[in-house]
Amino acid sequence: AGALMVKGLAVHMQRRLRWHAPLAIVLAYAAGIAWFAYAQPDLHVRIVLASVQALIWNLWSIYLLLRHAPREIRLSCRILALILAADAVLFMIRPFVPLSPDAGQDLLRGGAPVTMTYIAGIVISLAAYFALLLLITERLMVDLRRAASIDALTGLLNRGAMLAEGRRALAASELHGQ
Secondary structure: HHHHHHHHHHHOOOOOHHHHHHHHHHHHHHHHHHHHHHOOHHHHHHHHHHHHHHHHHHHHHHHHHHOOOHHHHHHHHHHHHHHHHHOOOOOOOOHOOOOOOOOOOOOOOOOHHHHHHHHHHHHHHHHHHHHHHHHHHHHHHHHHHHHHHEEEOOOEEEEHHHHOOOOOHHHHHHEEEE
């Protein structure tokens, strides 16, 4: 999911992203989880691995959102980046949350602190989904405004857009005393 999120944001920001690095991270994570689930069971290491990989995806997404956001959708990009930063903080804290002594290898018996991190994660995920909807909606609105102001046949500004641009130019000229 993290790899798809990063790829989707890169496409949304019109950035090229090859699959090599995301695929390598996914494979390394899957191998680590499999090893520490079956070959050498260790619940705490699995929690650390999950936290590290989630942190990688969050930081990568935040970088794309803040570094490559088009000016027209910068607000929704910042909102999503803020939510992903909260998620990153949660995943930085998660490895240090104490596990219940009787948890064994079962994360579902990890205790109240572990359960609280999962509930916080669900709330943050929901916020991220709504922020993604806002990002997509804002992008669609920008595209619709642009399409409404450009003549499809010539690619030039249509009459309404030309008049609005003329009004802006006149106001700027008056402001500067020209």
